[in-house]
Amino acid sequence: MTPESTAQSESTAQPESTAQPGPNKPPGPIAQPAQNTRLDSNVGLDSNAQWRAERSANARHLADELARRQRRESEQATALLKDFVAEAIAKGIAPVTLHARSYNGRSRYRTNVQGWYLKMNESLAVDASANFYILTVESSLRNRISGAQLTPSPPPLVLGKGGRDGETLDLTEAIDRILHPERY
Numbered sequence: 001m002t003p004e005s006t007a008q009s010e011s012t013a014q015p016e017s018t019a020q021p022g023p024n025k026p027p028g029p030i031a032q033p034a035q036n037t038r039l040d041s042n043v044g045l046d047s048n049a050q051w052r053a054e055r056s057a058n059a060r061h062l063a064d065e066l067a068r069r070q071r072r073e074s075e076q077a078t079a080l081l082k083d084f085v086a087e088a089i090a091k092g093i094a095p096v097t098l099h100a101r102s103y104n105g106r107s108r109y110r111t112n113v114q115g116w117y118l119k120m121n122e123s124l125a126v127d128a129s130a131n132f133y134i135l136t137v138e139s140s141l142r143n144r145i146s147g148a149q150l151t152p153s154p155p156p157l158v159l160g161k162g163g164r165d166g167e168t169l170d171l172t173e174a175i176d177r178i179l180h181p182e183r184y
Contacts, residue, residue, distance in 0.1 A: 070154070077155035077171055081130040084175045088116060089128070091179065098125050100148040102139040109137060109148040118174040124159055127152075 088095075095114040099122065101107065115127035125133045132155035137148040160168045177184050 073157050074154040077132070077157050078130065080157075080171055080175060081126050081132060081155055084116075084179070085126065085128060085130045087179060093178065095128050098127070098133065098135060098150070100135040100137045100143075100150060102143075103136055104139065107139055107144070109143045111135075111148050111150050113150050116178055118159060118171070118178070119169060124174075126155075 093116070095116055098111045098113045098115050098117070100109050100111055101123070102109070113125075113127050113133065115125045115131075115133070118124040118126060123135050125135055127133065131152035133150050134153050135150070137143055137150075143149075155171065157171050158168050159171060159174055
């Protein structure tokens, strides 16, 4: 062979197969990028930035959906509590002075709120205006002397959901326990 024919045969040679090996075919070599191909480093950065932006948008969407669902649930629970207060007053079930416990559970503080306890452990309550309260407060000398100041919270439909002890109670069941204690 002449050098010219060797060069000609090399230039017309087919590239090696990079297809997946078949049952009777040995694996081929790994495909290498062409030598004159330049990898653009900005392409990777743009796709990473786009991926982060999409993840952020998805996270915001999920957070918005969760907030909407919690608002709807809170509106339903508020309607249930308003009906409960009206029925409790009509039945003559008197509200009591509510007490709050410290976060560690060792101290009990009086409050200036009258209402009904929703759970047997007296950790949640509703007042005569259908405001929902979580009855845990910070331990302090001020709370001991002047009483604990309570702040209403948005009511849930399931009491204790997500709590550590795993004890959950539907709001409708808690209301029923107060209105019909003979059933329990």
